[in-house]
Amino acid sequence: MSRRLPFHYSWIVLIVTFFTLIVAAGVRSMPGILILPLEKEFGWDRSAISFAVSVNLLLYGLVGPFAAGLMNRFGLKKIMIVGLTLLISGILLTTIMRTNWQLVVLWGIMVGFGSGMAALVLGATVVNRWFVTHRGLLMGILTASTATGQIIFLPLLASLTEKEGWRNAVYMVAIVLGILLPTVLILMKDSPKQLDLLPFGAKEGDVIPSPPGGNPFIEAISALREGMRSKNFWLLAGSFFICGASTNGLVGTHMVPACSDHGIPEVRAAGLLALMGLCDLVGTVGSGWLSDRVNNKILLFAYYGLRGISLLLLPQAFDPESDRLSLFAVFYGLDWIATVPPTVALTAKTFGREKVGMMFGWVVAFHQIGSATAAYGAGILRTTQGHYDNAFMLAGALCVVTAVSIFAISTKSEVKIPENAELAT
Structure with missing residues (x-):
């Protein structure tokens, strides 16, 4: 079948993955819309609802390396199907929940596990398994799908919630997931070898590492142990x-209430986040192109350095009569997750393409831990000090320190040709 196509089948796999990540991002964007309706209907306080969201965020990150191991052992398609099934089941069952612990189980655990199986580790695995060329650009496109999902779903879900109920x-969302599920089942393939193909851009005689196929949980823990012995891993993680602390945890969670503290309406503040997401599309795809x-x-030094400077200046931008916040939204949006493509490239350089999904999964886990830490920590600072200024300043300073630390990453590959590697023929 694949040999009769006028193009390489890898592009179909990429498109299916792209739409899977878009829909998964749409699911992850829903808590911001559901908090107020759940408060009103069930009388739950915001901290109780936020706990379920925190569980979701942590599992989204921690599931990643184990999901990568499962993909290596059982194939991309099966794990994507399991993840999508968990997402559909979890969100549908929330419509009949009655207690807060059910929200934690359904949205925190089930949706957390499902979204972790349809996250950036999926994109990293697909790109490094199906492509030899254009990896940076393609990883940038898949990463940008997160912003695309939020831009597409957030306005629609907010409007529908307001008019028809949550x-x-x-x-x-369940209907969209239901349409995506058979699409993955029919079109998704685990590897080029399954179709008797080479990865896109590979030539005869190239070494094609085969993914490990042992116990996925043991492999994930072994990968973490391997990473802990590597200076590059600690620097990347x-x-x-x-x-994560400076984006999802701080700006993504607290930007709207910070604007409200300065008399800026919530609608305008939400519009700033949407503008960031739109700029993120350009910035992340451009970052992928540059990372090739x-x-x-140098890219990571620039991204973290510029992000740090923008956060250090942010407390002076909260003026309802100026356009400084709009300029911040554009500048910050271009840099929002532009760090992903070069980080994936350095992870692959250090540990090898056959391990990049799992190793990057652990790096993403640290991202989510940073997100959760900043979301909670910034809330404490706001409660105790009455403002977010020090939270933004601290995050900015840490970004500047991180920018400098990037130069300690070694560009010397730690990869050895694995015994199960094959020569492309």
């Missing part, structure tokens, strides 16, 4: 901890 918004052509350490 349950109808949930049903709409530490930088991604700060990345420019030293990845």
Whole structure:
């Protein structure tokens, strides 16, 4: 079948993955819309609802390396099907929940596990398994799908929730997931070898590493142990901890209430986040293109350094009568997750393409831990000090320190040709 196509089948796999990540991002964007309706209907306080969201965020990150191991052992398609099934089941069952512990189980655990199986580790695995060329650009495109999902789903879900109720918004997402599920089942393939193909861009005689196929849980823990012995791993994981803290954890969670503290309406504040997401599409795809052509350490130095400077200046931008916040949204949006493509490239350089999904999964886990830490920590600072200024300043300073630390990453490959490697023929 694949040999009769006028193009390489890898592009079909990429498209299916792209739409899977878009829909998964849409699911992850829903808590921001559901908090107020759940408060109103069930009388739960915001901290109780936020706990379920925190569980979701942590599992989304921690599941990643184990999901990568499961993909190596059982194949991409099966794990994607399991993840999508968990997402559908979890969000549909929330429509009949009655207690807060059910929200924790359904949204925190089930949706957390499902979203972790349809996350950036999936994109990293697909790109490094199906492509030899254009990896940076393609990883940038898949990473940008997160912003695309939020831009597409957030306005629709917010409008539907306001007009028809939150349950109808949930049903709409479930329908989209239900359409995606058979698409993955029919079109998704585990590897080029399954279709008797070479990865896109590979030539005869190239070494094609085969993914490990042992116990996925043992492999995930072994990967963590291997990473802990590598200076590069700690530098990459530490930088991604700060990345998560300064984006999802701080700006993504607290930007709207910070604007409200300065008399800026919530609608305008939400519009700033949407503008960031739109700019993120351009920035992340552009970062992917650059990561194929420019030293990845220089890119990360620029991204973290510029992000740090913007956060250090942010407290002076909260003026309802000026355009400083709009300028911040554009500048910050371009840099939002532009760090992903060069980080994936350095991870692959250090540990090898056959391990990149699992090793990057652990790096993403640190990202989510940073997100959770900043979300909680910034809330404490706001409660005790009455403002977010020090939270933004601290995050900015940490980004600047991270930018400098990037140059300590070694560009010397730690990869050895594995025994199960094959020669492309």
